[in-house]
Amino acid sequence: MLTIAICDDDTNDTLRIAALVKNYMDARKISYQVNTFPSGEELLRIHKNFDLIFLDIGLNGINGILVGKKIRERDHNVKVIYTTSFHQFCKQAVNHVHAFAYLVKPVTKVNTEKQLDDILQYIQEEHEPSETVRFEILEITQQGEVETRIKDFEVKDIFYFEYFNRKIKIKLENKEYFFRDKMKDLAEKMLEHHFEVCHQCFLVNLRHVKKIKGYEAYLNNNDIIPVSQKKSAAFRKKLNQFILSNI
Incomplete structure (x- = not known):
């Protein structure tokens, strides 16, 4: 309370x-x-x-x-x-x-x-305690070749994941990274870290959701991401539960 x-x-x-x-x-x-x-x-x-x-x-x-x-x-x-x-x-x-x-x-x-x-x-x-997650991100070398490397991320620094052009984008406040995975598998992995699917292409960190208005989620970095009509009720419920559990 x-x-x-x-x-x-x-x-x-x-x-x-x-x-x-x-x-x-x-x-x-x-x-x-x-x-x-x-x-x-x-x-x-x-x-x-x-x-x-x-x-x-x-x-x-x-x-x-x-x-x-x-x-x-x-x-x-x-x-x-x-x-x-x-x-x-x-x-x-x-x-x-x-x-x-x-x-x-x-x-x-x-x-x-x-x-x-x-x-x-x-x-x-x-x-909340400090939490990290690890992904094999994609990088383009100076020669124009695609390479991969392992990188750790603080959970609290990730605003959302977006399925984009057959890759998944990790959105931080001022940076973006890409890796390959299935959204379904990623959602299962990130569930324990309080990430929820709000749209078939978006997996959002509940810590950074400022408000929901209509079918849009407003985040603390001023990004606005879509909330599908089908997932809206369940997503709002999960967000309220998260807020209540952290006060």
Whole structure:
């Protein structure tokens, strides 16, 4: 379960953030708990570690920068998203408290959901061990000949596999490699590493799926890959199960 705190002395801002969080979590069927605090003093009195804190900088009493410093001293893992109406405080918040991000008020649905997407990605990566897989990739020599060599890949670095021109492409963030295999055999091999078939030509790493809209999957590297109508329901179910198991 994801534990979230909202600390803001403006009731309207607190209610808005809470509603945005609720809609986001409910839509993705993610278990969560939200606690609200009208002051930094009340937040600091609660000796509880949160996964995420929305923290207003301009609090009455102890300001948000000082509150963030005190919280960071006792919990190095908490993700802090600052909220503020004043741009000039944002750099100070990020530098002094190592805030995860900041949102300028009034906070918007788009910006809040983007930060929540990033938060979930970080939490998933923090809880998973390092895994590697090995493939015999194809390379073209300077003489124009095709050679093969063995290469290891970090599972978390692979965004997806694509069947392409009778070969399979390994898509990383900034690089591509090719090897020969059958998609069916590859899917069986990568199942234990949380890869799922979303289309007959695509096998995607669930860690990198940001959202599904219609029959398209949006990934963290801004790639958009197709989700077939036939596989859509099963793929969405697998994605939700993966998210829930890593929170």
